[in-house]
Amino acid sequence: MMKYLGILVAALILSACASQTVTRSGITIMSEDAYDSTIDKWSDHVEDYNGLNNTVTIMATLLVPEAVLAQVDQNARLFQWDQIGYDNEKKKAENAMATKTEAFVSFFSPERKWDDLYKSKTLWKVFLDVNGQRYEGTVTKVKLLPREIQKLYSYHTTFATPYMISFPVAATSVGNGPARLIFTGAVGSITLKFGSQK
Numbered sequence: 001m002m003k004y005l006g007i008l009v010a011a012l013i014l015s016a017c018a019s020q021t022v023t024r025s026g027i028t029i030m031s032e033d034a035y036d037s038t039i040d041k042w043s044d045h046v047e048d049y050n051g052l053n054n055t056v057t058i059m060a061t062l063l064v065p066e067a068v069l070a071q072v073d074q075n076a077r078l079f080q081w082d083q084i085g086y087d088n089e090k091k092k093a094e095n096a097m098a099t100k101t102e103a104f105v106s107f108f109s110p111e112r113k114w115d116d117l118y119k120s121k122t123l124w125k126v127f128l129d130v131n132g133q134r135y136e137g138t139v140t141k142v143k144l145l146p147r148e149i150q151k152l153y154s155y156h157t158t159f160a161t162p163y164m165i166s167f168p169v170a171a172t173s174v175g176n177g178p179a180r181l182i183f184t185g186a187v188g189s190i191t192l193k194f195g196s197q198k
Contacts, residue, residue, distance in 0.1 A: 025082045029073035038070040039153065044181075044192040055188060056114065059106040059155050062194040064175030068093050071152060078151055097171035101128065103137070103181055104153055108160040114187050115161050117141075124185040128167040130174050137165040 019034040030038070045059035061067060072093050076086045096102075109115045116122045118141040126137040142149060142162035149156045156162060165181075181192040 057108040101171040106156040106160040129180040135167040
């Protein structure tokens, strides 16, 4: 019996330590598994169909403070930042979160003309609903290599178009409750849920 108790205690200690790791430059950051769990926690996806035909598939991550700071840790691992670089990037992220909330979106439609989120004459409007308030998003097409994007968002594929959507509300106020990302327009209406609504 004591043998099993010892094994259980050792497993608990090891799992607690597994949520953090130390980089080559000595920075303590979250482990890759903890990073993946955090991104999964703040991600959702919807596949919309018209009969048997897929109209759109949207996968998104709401970049609340927990997810943003996890990404700072992930980038520290990928780019092997020293302590000064890490501190600077963390400060930049915190300053940005004070004024805006962002969402990464991986958007796929078999109809290429429907994949126009970044255009001024788009078929879509994108909103973030938080605490009874609705904010309209500004969409930017992400211009990174698919492999770079997949290091941050493993669900993204080369078939989808990557977008970053910015909303004029502090990220610090978004992560405290339920939030919905709404895509609406002539093609249809799609809602992704985050936080306690998920």
